Amino acid sequence: MTNKKFYITTPIYYPSGNPHIGHCYTTVACDSIARYKRMQGYSVMFLTGTDEHGQKIEEKAKEQGVTPQEYVDEIVKNFKKLWSYMDISYDRYIRTTDDYHVEAIQKIFKELYDRGYIYKGEYKGMYCTPCESFWTSSQLDENGCCPECHREVKEASEEAYFFKLSPFADRIEKLLTETDYLQPKSRATELVNNFIKPGLEDLCVSRTSFTWGIPVTFDPKHVVYVWVDALFNYCTALGFQNDAHNDFDEFWPADVHMVAKDIMRFHAIIWPAMLMALDLPLPKHLAVHGWITFNGQKMSKSLGNVVDPFILGERYGSDAIRYHILREMALGADSSFSNEIMINRINSDLANGLGNLVSRTVAMVDKYFGGTIPSERELGDFDDELISCALSLRDKVDEFIDQTQINNALAEIFKVISRANKYIDETEPWILGKNETKKARLASVLYNLLEAIRISTTLLSCFMPKTMPKIWKQIGASDNDISYENATEWGVLPTNVKVCRGEIIFPRIDVEKEIDELNKIIGSNAKEEQADDFTPAPVGEQISIDDFAKSDLRVALVKSCEKVKKSKKLLCLQLDDGMGGRQVVSGIAEWYKPEDLVGKKVIIVANLKPVKLCGVESNGMICAADTPDGAASVIFPDQSLPNGSKIR
Numbered sequence: 001m002t003n004k005k006f007y008i009t010t011p012i013y014y015p016s017g018n019p020h021i022g023h024c025y026t027t028v029a030c031d032s033i034a035r036y037k038r039m040q041g042y043s044v045m046f047l048t049g050t051d052e053h054g055q056k057i058e059e060k061a062k063e064q065g066v067t068p069q070e071y072v073d074e075i076v077k078n079f080k081k082l083w084s085y086m087d088i089s090y091d092r093y094i095r096t097t098d099d100y101h102v103e104a105i106q107k108i109f110k111e112l113y114d115r116g117y118i119y120k121g122e123y124k125g126m127y128c129t130p131c132e133s134f135w136t137s138s139q140l141d142e143n144g145c146c147p148e149c150h151r152e153v154k155e156a157s158e159e160a161y162f163f164k165l166s167p168f169a170d171r172i173e174k175l176l177t178e179t180d181y182l183q184p185k186s187r188a189t190e191l192v193n194n195f196i197k198p199g200l201e202d203l204c205v206s207r208t209s210f211t212w213g214i215p216v217t218f219d220p221k222h223v224v225y226v227w228v229d230a231l232f233n234y235c236t237a238l239g240f241q242n243d244a245h246n247d248f249d250e251f252w253p254a255d256v257h258m259v260a261k262d263i264m265r266f267h268a269i270i271w272p273a274m275l276m277a278l279d280l281p282l283p284k285h286l287a288v289h290g291w292i293t294f295n296g297q298k299m300s301k302s303l304g305n306v307v308d309p310f311i312l313g314e315r316y317g318s319d320a321i322r323y324h325i326l327r328e329m330a331l332g333a334d335s336s337f338s339n340e341i342m343i344n345r346i347n348s349d350l351a352n353g354l355g356n357l358v359s360r361t362v363a364m365v366d367k368y369f370g371g372t373i374p375s376e377r378e379l380g381d382f383d384d385e386l387i388s389c390a391l392s393l394r395d396k397v398d399e400f401i402d403q404t405q406i407n408n409a410l411a412e413i414f415k416v417i418s419r420a421n422k423y424i425d426e427t428e429p430w431i432l433g434k435n436e437t438k439k440a441r442l443a444s445v446l447y448n449l450l451e452a453i454r455i456s457t458t459l460l461s462c463f464m465p466k467t468m469p470k471i472w473k474q475i476g477a478s479d480n481d482i483s484y485e486n487a488t489e490w491g492v493l494p495t496n497v498k499v500c501r502g503e504i505i506f507p508r509i510d511v512e513k514e515i516d517e518l519n520k521i522i523g524s525n526a527k528e529e530q531a532d533d534f535t536p537a538p539v540g541e542q543i544s545i546d547d548f549a550k551s552d553l554r555v556a557l558v559k560s561c562e563k564v565k566k567s568k569k570l571l572c573l574q575l576d577d578g579m580g581g582r583q584v585v586s587g588i589a590e591w592y593k594p595e596d597l598v599g600k601k602v603i604i605v606a607n608l609k610p611v612k613l614c615g616v617e618s619n620g621m622i623c624a625a626d627t628p629d630g631a632a633s634v635i636f637p638d639q640s641l642p643n644g645s646k647i648r
């Protein structure tokens with residue numbers, strides 16, 4: 001048993017709908033790293049799970065007429081089914097409704113309270129007794145009265161617990177700026193500028209407006225804020241503050257937390273602060289990736305643009321899907337999902353590149369040597385180049401895996417595969433095969449190809465675990481031949497290795513036919529634009545560029561957001577527009593919860609005349625697109641754009 005430990009986690013997923021390709025990215029990426037580390041000899045703990053509390057779940061369950069527990073139990077089954085389908089080799093699965101986690105969170109909340117980091121405070125506002133509603137002063141009508149019933153309001157407050165964030169601001173700023181905790185670094189700068197520099201406000205960590213959560217033991221009408229409940233999963237799953245598990249001392253701190261950009265603020269600011277408050281060591285790395293987008297939007301259930309991994313997997317195999325999403329996503333950037341790009345990649349890399357290399361090599365061993373390579377050898381041109389390219393691969397992949405740059409690790413592996421295909425063209429085995437005196441040279445060429453395949457597929461097996469064993473069978477590799485150690489050795493396959501011709505590993509796909517099929521199945525509206533159709537469709541009255549220039553469109557950051565009381569449709573957003581700030585009311589409450597928007601950049605029309613909506617003043621408009629099913633989909637510009645950037 002090795003004493004090298006490695007602990008990697010995905011976020012725990014909200015089971016507020018079934019999982020989609022967007023959810024698969026982090027899980028498949030962490031799975032590949034976990035497999036790689038196991039291959040390197042680490043004792044690995046790979047954790048994933050589901051984040052099952054909160055108002056959204058309570059509401060969804062109510063809509064379906066079931067209890068929240070029944071609701072999550074059903075969806076969690078689908079998450080687990082997908083993970084098994086995608087060959088996710090997690091070591092532990094946590095559900096935040098697990099008893100041990102619930103009890104641990106209650107202890108943790110109490111501990112933070114006893115240490116003085118959680119305190120009971122007041123959520124202050126103006127209260128309208130007849131409407132039983134709280135209003136902020138900016139929401140009141142022009143007479144300072146209730147915007148709904150226009151009667152007098154009085155100052156009032158509601159109790160809530162708060163977590164003190166400010167004592168940790170300096171340490172967190174150093175963590176983000178002076179260490180490589182958060183990758184990529186550009187994201188760290190964004191967080192420091194947007195959240196730490198303006199001053200960290202204490203975080204409200206309890207709720208009394210719904211009950212589907214973990215009750216605060218010493219004040220049970222409060223439930224613990226879902227993010228406190230969720231973030232500590234990384235510790236409770238190892239046995240922190242509970243007896244269900246016993247691995248905390250062994251595996252904490254985590255080596256890698258991997259998350260997408262929308263939740264990095266929680267992982268880069270709030271999470272370290274809470275760990276500091278408990279004097280616990282901080283995770284070593286936080287790797288932040290972008291979103292898988294579809295037609296430029298984050299893939300999500302509420303936008304109806306989800307791609308079903310089961311449908312794709314049925315058609316191309318789960319390994320091809322794993323490969324495609326890992327290869328497409330560069331750390332830090334978004335990756336746009338398109339059926340066409342996916343199919344072309346499967347064809348070029350997997351069918352033409354890897355599949356072709358394997359089938360050509362095995363077929364030639366069969367044809368020229370009846371399946372068994374003879375032991376006479378003759379070295380020749382190009383051998384050294386192929387061998388050194390293959391033998392230097394493992395170090396490069398190691399480095400990229402340590403930097404969670406999986407796309408680059410895969411690119412390196414495919415360079416060796418391309419090199420091997422080129423070696424076939426250079427050495428021309430079909431000509432060697434015609435000449436009896438060249439049999440020893442031919443044997444060397446084919447053996448070298450089998451070795452290059454062995455090395456590249458050994459490393460590739462962490463990313464595509466289902467298919468590589470099929471290739472090993474075809475090239476005659478035994479279990480002992482396949483190991484991390486052997487990936488830097490040449491001559492591991494037996495001298496007289498015997499191959500075994502088999503099925504085509506990655507059949508070539510007819511792109512056009514397949515896109516049609518997929519569009520039918522998925523009902524996708526994402527028909528690729530005809531390249532030769534340059535005439536835009538008529539879209540209404542045409543305007544000049546000067547007319548357009550009258551609109552002042554700007555990038556703004558959503559600092560806070562709340563529902564407009566008594567309105568089902570309106571959200572009230574406080575924005576940092578780079579020009580002193582403003583309040584905007586937007587009719588998007590049916591599709592977005594306030595927490596979906598806080599911390600995001602949006603595009604606003606900044607020079608609209610102010611209006612009052614439900615009595616609340618609005619200074620501008622949030623830009624959103626109509627979705628095919630009549631919903632509004634907010635346009636989120638790149639988070640790194642400065643507040644106030646003008647859009648032209």
Ligand code: MSP
Binds near residue numbers: 010026
């Ligand atoms: N429950 C919280 C996480 C708590 S961790 C202590 C949560 N859950 S989530 O299900 O909404 O999202 C989980 C992860 O999946 C997040 O990192 C989220 O960004 C990621 N993704 C969801 N859709 C995605 C894409 N379309 N593309 C890439 N990742 C996406 O947040």
